Amino acid sequence: MADETRRGPRRWRLPPPGWRRTVALRRAAAGLLVVLALGLLAAPSVAPAGTPVLVAARDLAPGVALGPADVTVRLLPGELVPAGAFTEPGAVAGRQVVGGVRAGEALTDVRLLGPVAAVAAAGVPDAAGVPVRLADAGVAALLTPGTRVDLVAAGADDAGLVPADPALLAPGAVVLAVLPAPERTAGSAPVVVVALPAALAARVATVSLREEVTVTLR
Known part of the structure; x- marks a missing residue:
């Protein structure tokens, strides 16, 4: 009590002007972030753009019979997909290449024996x-x-x-x-x-x- 007497009565500080508005804005921003997060979780996953195309995984010598290690699937823009392109590795398994093929080159029906x-x-x-x-x-x-x-x-x-x-x-x-x-x-x-x-x-x-x-x- 002696200390309080010496210090005098406690004074309450008033909040700064506009504090209610600041608190309201912060609460609104937090609510908006929650809504955005829920929207992202509910949105369906978007598939990568492009068309799957079978390409050579490595340089291929003329006449080689294709195996799993020789091909891979790559997404290409639709306008860059050549006619007769293959999309499934099983469609070319065991088939022989006509001429040499560079790594990354799309495999088409004219590039395989047939x-x-x-x-x-x-x-x-x-x-x-x-x-x-x-x-x-x-x-x-x-x-x-x-x-x-x-x-x-x-x-x-x-x-x-x-x-x-x-x-x-x-x-x-x-x-x-x-x-x-x-x-x-x-x-x-x-x-x-x-x-x-x-x-x-x-x-x-x-x-x-x-x-x-x-x-x-x-």
């Missing part, structure tokens, strides 16, 4: 791809996808002699792929896949079963 690639290469609607086992491995080493060649039957006759004038089987065939060496059967001749019109494709396929075939480069 009827679409054959039509695009040969330039005729009934084209087909024909696997041909060449007589000379050295010739296969000179071929790359896109090379235009003439297919020639060069089989030996019954006496083991090669005919003087080999038969021209198909002029102007386009090489689609050269089967990589590790995928060939041990000791077998190299296999080249060429694109030809349907009539010539059937002829070449039949002849190559019984005779050796070689090519001349154009």
Whole structure:
């Protein structure tokens, strides 16, 4: 009591002018933040913009058979998605690449062995791809996808002699792929896949079963 007597009566300080307004504004801001947070939680998740497209996960050599490590899915703007693009890895599993493919390049139907690639290469609607086992491995080493060649039957006759004038089987065939060496059967001749019109494709396929075939480069 003695201390209070010395200090005198306690004085109450009045709040500063406008404090009620400040408190009201703070409460309103806090309420707004709560509403925004609840709205964000209730809003449906937005999917990333773009179209899923299958692209090469790494540089691919010509003729390689595609596996899970070779492809990945990437989102591309709709206007950048090429025609014939694949979207599912299962659609290309085991299929072989026509020509080399760079990492990040979209995989389309014309980049894989098949009827679409054959039509695009040969330039005729009934084209087909024909696997041909060449007589000379050295010739296969000179071929790359896109090379235009003439297919020639060069089989030996019954006496083991090669005919003087080999038969021209198909002029102007386009090489689609050269089967990589590790995928060939041990000791077998190299296999080249060429694109030809349907009539010539059937002829070449039949002849190559019984005779050796070689090519001349154009």
